Amino acid sequence: MRLFEYEGKELFSKYGIPVPRSKLANDESQVLAAVEEIGLPFVIKAQVLSGGRGKAGGVVLVRTKDEARREAGRVLALNVGGEPTRALLVEEAAQHGEEMYVSVSLNRGRREFVALASRSGGTEVESRAQGAVEELPVPLEGLRADAASALGTKLGLEGRTSSEFCSILLKLERLSREEECELAEINPLAVHADGTLIALDSKIVLDDNALFRHPEFSQLPPEDPLEGEAAKFGFAFVRLDGNVAVVGNGAGLVLSTLDLVADAGGRAACFLDLGGGAQRERVEAALRLVRGLPSARAILVNIFGGITRTTDVAEGLRAVVSERPMVPVFARISGAEEAEAHALLSDSGVPVFRTAQEAVLAAVRGVSP
Ligand code: GDP
Ligand code: MN
Numbered sequence: 001m002r003l004f005e006y007e008g009k010e011l012f013s014k015y016g017i018p019v020p021r022s023k024l025a026n027d028e029s030q031v032l033a034a035v036e037e038i039g040l041p042f043v044i045k046a047q048v049l050s051g052g053r054g055k056a057g058g059v060v061l062v063r064t065k066d067e068a069r070r071e072a073g074r075v076l077a078l079n080v081g082g083e084p085t086r087a088l089l090v091e092e093a094a095q096h097g098e099e100m101y102v103s104v105s106l107n108r109g110r111r112e113f114v115a116l117a118s119r120s121g122g123t124e125v126e127s128r129a130q131g132a133v134e135e136l137p138v139p140l141e142g143l144r145a146d147a148a149s150a151l152g153t154k155l156g157l158e159g160r161t162s163s164e165f166c167s168i169l170l171k172l173e174r175l176s177r178e179e180e181c182e183l184a185e186i187n188p189l190a191v192h193a194d195g196t197l198i199a200l201d202s203k204i205v206l207d208d209n210a211l212f213r214h215p216e217f218s219q220l221p222p223e224d225p226l227e228g229e230a231a232k233f234g235f236a237f238v239r240l241d242g243n244v245a246v247v248g249n250g251a252g253l254v255l256s257t258l259d260l261v262a263d264a265g266g267r268a269a270c271f272l273d274l275g276g277g278a279q280r281e282r283v284e285a286a287l288r289l290v291r292g293l294p295s296a297r298a299i300l301v302n303i304f305g306g307i308t309r310t311t312d313v314a315e316g317l318r319a320v321v322s323e324r325p326m327v328p329v330f331a332r333i334s335g336a337e338e339a340e341a342h343a344l345l346s347d348s349g350v351p352v353f354r355t356a357q358e359a360v361l362a363a364v365r366g367v368s369p
Contacts, residue, residue: 001206001217004047006089008184008202015175017168017186018198022091031072034090035065044071045089050081051203054123058085061093094200099188100155101125102169104138104176106183106207113138113176115148115169119155121188143173160195168197180210226289233285235272242267243367245290245327248302249274257302260356266364269296277307283316291326297367298328302356305335314341318348328366332359 003011009019023034024047031044046058053059058080062068078085101121107114115136118125134154136147148169152162168189176184185203192198211217230237236251244261246268248254254273261268270293274282283301290299303313310333321329331352333341338354345352353359 001208001211002049003202003204003206004049004086005045005202006047006087008204009199011175011179011204012186012199012202015171017171017175018196019202020092020094020198020200022089025072025088025090027076028069028072031068031088031090032065035068038090038092040064040068041093042068043091043093044068044075045091046075046078046080046085047087047089048080048083048085050083052123053080056080094190094192094198096190096192096198096200098191099200100165100191100197101133101185101187102165102172102189103183103185103187103203104169104173104181105185110137113140113173115143115151115173117151117155117165117169125187138173142177143170145170148173161191161197164195164197165189168199179204180207180213181205182207226292229289230272233282233289235274235282235286235289237273237289238271239293240268240270241295242269243295243297244363245269245272245293245296245299246302247272247274247286247290247299249276249278249304249308253302253304257300257356257360260360261300261364264360264364266360266367269293278303278313280312280316280319283313284320287317287320287329291320296327298330298363299326300359300363301329301331301333302359303331303333303335305333305338305341308335309337310335310341311337311344314344314352317350318344321348321350328363330359330363330366332356 006024012019021038025031025034041061041063044060044062046053058078060071062071075088076085099122101118103116104113115138116133118133120132134151136151148166152165157165172184181204183205186199188200190198190200224239227237244266246257248257251273254271258268270290272286274286290296329350331350333352334354342352351362
């Protein structure tokens with residue numbers, strides 16, 4: 001689970017990593033109220049989970065109240081990487097020079113945690129040459145102060161900056177271990193004129209498999225509201241970037257349907273596994289959920305009836321498509337009671353097929369221009 005910048009910065013504060021003073025705001029009036037507390041100039045930052053906010057106009061320096069009003073409205077209406085702004089972070093503007101990069105992350109290939117640091121952080125960090133990045137393996141029992149300090153020396157840091165860097169790296173590593181993160185990143189870690197450091201951005205990815213040990217994080221709203229909705233029904237749901245919403249019973253069946261869609265030249269809008277023994281209410285809930293996907297131009301339902309009664313599925317489909325106009329639904333229904341299920345759908349407007357291939361082709365054709 002990825003945290004928003006402000007949530008990550010709350011963790012930074014908890015561990016003693018310096019961050020600018022800030023306030024979360026949900027509308028223009030809260031931004032203006034924050035002016036009183038934070039003072040001008042300040043930075044307005046779009047709270048989204050996608051990266052690259054800076055380049056997308058989601059990070060702006062504000063010098064006057066007028067600008068604050070105008071920019072609050074603009075950033076609230078902004079989309080970053082297709083993701084609408086969820087809130088604004090109003091933050092004291094940093095006056096800084098150099099922008100460094102530092103992170104602790106899980107390297108799955110090497111089965112170890114690794115600290116990365118670079119003198120040249122900021123928004124272009126991904127496109128820079130690898131050579132500028134120093135790397136340090138992190139032992140499971142934690143990073144030692146002498147190793148952290150040696151990393152600072154390798155980076156050519158001196159004096160106050162070197163000791164602050166060492167202390168921040170050790171805190172970041174402890175945070176990553178105790179909160180069970182896959183990634184804890186500060187970019188940029190800004191250098192003030194007096195050599196002190198401050199974390200201007202946070203990127204934290206928690207290990208989903210360890211979330212049960214951290215009840216505090218389960219209070220957070222899910223990253224994707226549809227994922228939260230899906231979790232209520234126990235569906236396995238993943239949003240994808242195509243336009244054919246794929247629903248089926250059984251993870252293997254849904255995955256193979258995604259392959260068929262790709263083979264047919266289409267792109268899936270989601271993966272939704274109803275689970276085994278899907279009953280009518282679950283089918284209905286799944287369809288109501290995927291029709292809320294803005295990118296879906298068609299819904300493809302692939303059901304193999306073993307434990308699942310296909311007549312239940314057919315009744316669920318009928319009910320949902322008759323509720324209100326929605327994108328076309330294509331169904332593959334086979335297995336127990338399939339003849340009855342097909343008959344139930346004969347006048348519903350839902351084309352129903354015996355094989356997955358046929359249903360996939362119809363759905364993909366349905367969305368092609
Ligand atoms: P990202 O693009 O999503 O990674 O957003 P960041 O929070 O990293 O901000 C992007 C860039 O905006 C940073 O690299 C900084 O150069 C700049 N920036 C962010 N906060 C401040 C600030 O308080 N003062 C100044 N001067 N620049 C900032
Ligand atoms: Mn950043």
